[in-house]
Amino acid sequence: MAREITVLGSTGSMGRQTLEVVAAHPGRFKVAALAAARNVELMTAQAKRFHPRLAVLLDPAGAQELASRLRGTGVRVLTGDEGVLAAATLEGVELVVAAMVGIRSLPAVLAALESGKDIAIANKELLVAAGDVIMGRAHTLKRRVLPVDSEHSAIFQCLNRGGPVEEVIITASGGPFRDKTLEEMAAVTPEEALQHPTWVMGPKVTVDSATLMNKGLEVIEAKHLFNLDYDRITVLIHPQSVVHALVRYGDGSLFAHLGPADMRLPIQYALTWPERWELNVRKLDLADLGHLDFSHPDVKRFPCLELAYHAGRAGGTCPAVLSAADEVAVEFFLAGKIPLTAISQVVARVLEEHRPAAADDLEAILAAYSWARRRAEVVAEGFCKGSPHKG
Incomplete structure (x- = not known):
């Protein structure tokens, strides 16, 4: 019997390679749900190839376009965080592949554990920001968190x-x-x-x-x-x-x-x-x-x-702040606004300004993450002046 899986982040690098592994073993997996941010073209192609019960795009306009393209296929289309939550907790799914960038999928991953699914974790930010919460929940619920x-x-x-x-x-x-x-x-x-x-x-x-x-x-x-x-x-x-x-x-x-x-090797394992x-x-x-x-x-x-x-x-909310500040600094570098060497300086400054708190619940983690992203944007802007890569 085919094992049903959900892929969160299906249009990203890890998600695409996960689906390559699925395609390499016809009949042994069933893709029940796919979720991604906004790539309508690729999500349409994935949904038509793998025929999931549910396809989700975080972007509402993208989801509307996706629904139009998938009309008549039997694939239900949802949008936003509620859609990702539905994909992660879909009945019959045994394993959720968590490959979305950032920690936006964190509530959905925790909900997946609560609904009895195992997690194949392909997203660094989730464990960095909320490792104690995720692993603690998995231990209590006797669910597996498998490394990708x-x-x-x-x-x-x-x-x-x-x-x-x-x-x-x-x-x-x-x-x-x-x-x-x-x-x-x-x-x-x-x-x-x-x-x-x-x-x-x-x-x-x-x-x-x-x-x-x-x-x-x-x-x-x-x-x-x-x-x-x-x-x-x-x-x-x-x-x-x-x-x-x-x-x-x-x-x-x-x-x-x-x-x-x-x-594909660690994904398949x-x-x-x-x-x-x-x-x-x-x-x-x-x-x-x-x-x-x-x-x-x-x-x-x-x-x-x-x-x-x-x-x-240091623990607590510090790893979440590290991850969030790095996200912003990398975004600035890729936009040509700051040099590569400024990434560490932005992260160091934000960590230095952060007042650590316990990271024992979702609200504290999300609050620290949000603060760190806002503060990193301000700090990174300060490095833009005079940068050789300023766009």
Whole structure:
């Protein structure tokens, strides 16, 4: 019998690749609902191909156009946050793939857990901002939160090998600027930042990879997913992006997960766990690789990593503020308004001004997130004056 799934963020990079995995296994999955922000063209194509019971666009005008295009197909169309909530809690769905950017889908993800669904989490911001709430709710309800990020999927697959875990190592490619000086990084363009050397990702994640903020967010995710102390989570630069994570046990044994840089692999494992299915992807040839390189990150050139550790250790609403401020700063950079090196400065300033509060309920998290976005816009505007990238 086909397993019914909902995909939140179906038109984004992770959502599209999730549907590629579904298409690779005809008859084994049933897409019950799709939700996205505003891409009418792609959502129309997805709905006509996968025939979900429900399709949702956050944008009301887009949803109206989508309903017109899908008239007669039997696909119900909804809009707004209520539509996303309906998609996440749809009866019969076993697994919700949470791939929407930002934390707008947080209420829907929590509601999905409440309605008895497991979550395949493909969105960093959700666990960074609300990890305690999500994992606490999942534990109470005895639901699973399955990692989709390649690094966390790798950790997941290397755990439970017996004995206490001494250290978890998350690898980072280092992005396109790992060998550049600070002065050179200050002059890079958004177009250059979007040219990732090994992964194909959305713009936000790609820029975060260039600043190493992506790794910092993954450190916070790992803390929540696997109940780890920050002192036990290490980041290493690994340019080949072949080893995705390692787990060191108390006896000194080190387990590594190796695989090609293809997000369909961790996506499929989250969809099929505890089974492991065939997938037509490029196979690694270790002899052809020749060597694998590892080094420690340079936190002076990549201060976002240290900012993430700081926010994670501070806890409460600080990780939510970190994530929200980074979102805004990346938006300013992609618009050509501030240099890449200003992203960390914007985030640091907003974190410094923030008065931490407990992040034990949805309202506190959303309030901190909203404040941080507003404050980051003001701070980022201050960096626009005299920026070489000002549009």
